[in-house]
Amino acid sequence: MAATNRTLVVIGSGPGIGRSVTSRFASERYNNVALIARRAEQLEVEEKVLKEAVGSQLKVKTYARDITDSNALLSALQDVEITFGKPECVFFNAARVLPSQLLTHDVKEIEYDLKINVSALYVCAQRVIPQLIELAKVDATAMPSLIVTSSMLPQDPIPQVFALSLVKAAQRNLMQSLAMTYGNQGIYLGLINVAGQVSPSERIYNPTNIANKAWEWFAQLKENPGFEVKI
Ligand SMILES: NC(=O)c1ccc[n+]([C@@H]2O[C@H](COP(=O)([O-])OP(=O)(O)OC[C@H]3O[C@@H](n4cnc5c(N)ncnc54)[C@H](OP(=O)(O)O)[C@@H]3O)[C@@H](O)[C@H]2O)c1
Numbered sequence: 001m002a003a004t005n006r007t008l009v010v011i012g013s014g015p016g017i018g019r020s021v022t023s024r025f026a027s028e029r030y031n032n033v034a035l036i037a038r039r040a041e042q043l044e045v046e047e048k049v050l051k052e053a054v055g056s057q058l059k060v061k062t063y064a065r066d067i068t069d070s071n072a073l074l075s076a077l078q079d080v081e082i083t084f085g086k087p088e089c090v091f092f093n094a095a096r097v098l099p100s101q102l103l104t105h106d107v108k109e110i111e112y113d114l115k116i117n118v119s120a121l122y123v124c125a126q127r128v129i130p131q132l133i134e135l136a137k138v139d140a141t142a143m144p145s146l147i148v149t150s151s152m153l154p155q156d157p158i159p160q161v162f163a164l165s166l167v168k169a170a171q172r173n174l175m176q177s178l179a180m181t182y183g184n185q186g187i188y189l190g191l192i193n194v195a196g197q198v199s200p201s202e203r204i205y206n207p208t209n210i211a212n213k214a215w216e217w218f219a220q221l222k223e224n225p226g227f228e229v230k231i
Contacts, residue, residue, distance in 0.1 A: 004031070005031065005032065005084070005085055006029055006030045006031060006032070006088045006089075006142075007030060007031075007032040007033070007034065007080065007084040007085055007086070007087045007088055007089075008022070008025055008026060008029075008030040008032070008033045008034070008087065008088070008089045008090075008091060009033075009034045009036070009077070009080055009087045009089070009090045009091065009128075010022050010033065010034065010035050010036065010091045010093060011036045011067060011073075011090065011091070011092045011093060011094050011120070011124060012036070012037060012067070012092065012093035012094025012095065012116075012149075013035035013036060013037040013042075013043060013046045013062075013093070014037060014042065014046070014093070015042070015045070015046070016198050016207055017093060017149055017192075017194065017198060017207055017210055017211075018037075018046070018091075018093045018149075019046060019049060019050070019207065020207035020208055020210060020211035021091060021093070021149075021192070021207075021210065021211045021214050021215075022035070022046075022050060022091065023049075023050055023053040023054060023211065024211035024212065024214070024215045025089065025091065025211075025214075025215060025218070026050065026053075026054045026058060027053065027054045027055075028215055028219070029089075029143070030058075030088070030089070031057070031058060031059060032058075032059045032060075032061075032083075032084035032085075033050065033058060033059070033060050033061075034060075034061050034062075034063065034076070034080040034083075034084065034087070035047060035050075035060065035061070035062045035063070036062075036063045036065055036067065036073070036076050036094075037064070037065075037094070038064060038065065038066050039064065040062070040064035043062035043063075043064055044062070046062070047060045047062055059084065061079075061080070061083055061084070063076040063079070063080075067094055067116060067120040067124075068112060068115035068116055068119065068120060070119070070120070070123045073120055073123055073124065074123065074127060077124070077127050077128070081131075086131045086134075086135065087128060087131070088132075088135065088142055088143060088144055088145070089143060089144075089145045089146075089147065090124060090128050090132075090145070090146045090147070091147050091149075092120075092121055092124060092146065092147070092148045092149070093148075093149045094116050094117070094120065095113075095116060095117055095149070095164065095168075096112075096113060096116065096164070097161075097164060098161070098163075098164070099160055099161055100160070100161055100162055100163035100164065101160070102159055102162055105162070105163055109163060110163045110166070110167070113163050113164060113167045114167050114170065116167075117167040117168060117170070117171045118167060118170045118171050118174060121148065121171060121174060121175075122174060124146070125146060125174075125178055128146060129146065129178065129182055129187070129189075131144075132144035132145065132146065132187040133182065133185045133186070133187055135187075136185060136186030136187050137186070143188060143218070143221065143222070144186065144187040144188065145187060145188035145189070145190075145218070145221075146178070146187070146188075146189050147188070147189075147190055147191070147192060147214075147218065148171065148175055148190070148191050148192070149191075149192050149194065150168055150171065150172055150175075150191040150192065150193045150194070150228075151168060151193055151194050151195065152193060152195045152230075153165040153168040153169065154168050154169035154171075154172040154173075157169070172191060175189060175190070175191055175227075176227070179227050183225075183227075188218075188221050188225070189227070190221075190226065190227050190228055190229075191227065191228040191229075192210070192214045192217070192228070192229055192231065193228055193229065193230045193231065194210055194231050195230055195231060198210065204231065205231070209231070210231050213229065213231045214229065214231070217229035
């Protein structure tokens with residue numbers, strides 16, 4: 001049963017890991033969910049599926065934004081605060097999982113991936129980390145958190161997806177710095193590392209199992225703090 005006014009913000013809402021983790025987290029804890037992604041039509045689908053999974057009492061608001069536009073991202077976060085109040089959990093899930101061929105891949109594509117995975121995360125952290133620290137001070141039952149979907153690409157790059165590999169490495173590095181600096185202030189900053197290609201037919205790397213493992217890890221962080229979970 002969701003507690004009163006707990007808000008989850010999903011940055012990078014989509015039909016894969018985004019959908020399954022959002023549904024699981026929302027059914028366990030949150031009564032307000034904000035979904036951010038570029039495609040308005042897909043967001044409509046995500047909202048419908050989420051309400052079917054969790055229940056029509058769930059309040060959902062969608063924001064069709066490209067998070068590489070910092071002002072667009074910040075205005076969405078500001079509207080979430082006005083609509084639902086300051087978030088308790090920000091789930092940063094946005095990425096393009098696309099092949100990239102070394103030496104022929106356009107540098108602009110790498111820069112765009114960097115903006116999605118690193119610049120947007122940084123802009124988001126600038127806004128929400130002070131809010132999460134405040135929340136930790138006033139509500140001992142809260143789980144103020146910024147959780148990012150990652151993989152093993154930072155440690156084990158795959159040359160056929162070198163662009164995603166390198167931006168995921170930079171993203172992990174940023175999260176490590178944030179956790180080292182703010183992780184002792186009652187907030188949870190961490191990574192969900194999905195160690196393989198996601199598909200509904202995969203035994204381990206299917207979205208439902210990933211969501212279950214992610215929730216199990218998240219739900220015990222107060223008793224057993226940790227930076228990451230590997231699935
Ligand atoms: N898929 C895998 O096999 C796999 C494996 C390991 C880890 N991961 C990680 O898991 C996360 C989710 O991957 P997924 O494939 O399962 O995707 P997903 O959860 O289905 O959706 C992610 C969503 O991010 C959104 N997004 C991308 N660029 C954006 C931008 N510039 N602004 C706003 N939203 C943006 C996209 O929606 P729009 O197109 O509507 O913007 C996309 O649908 C990623 O971080 C990925 O690196 C994935």
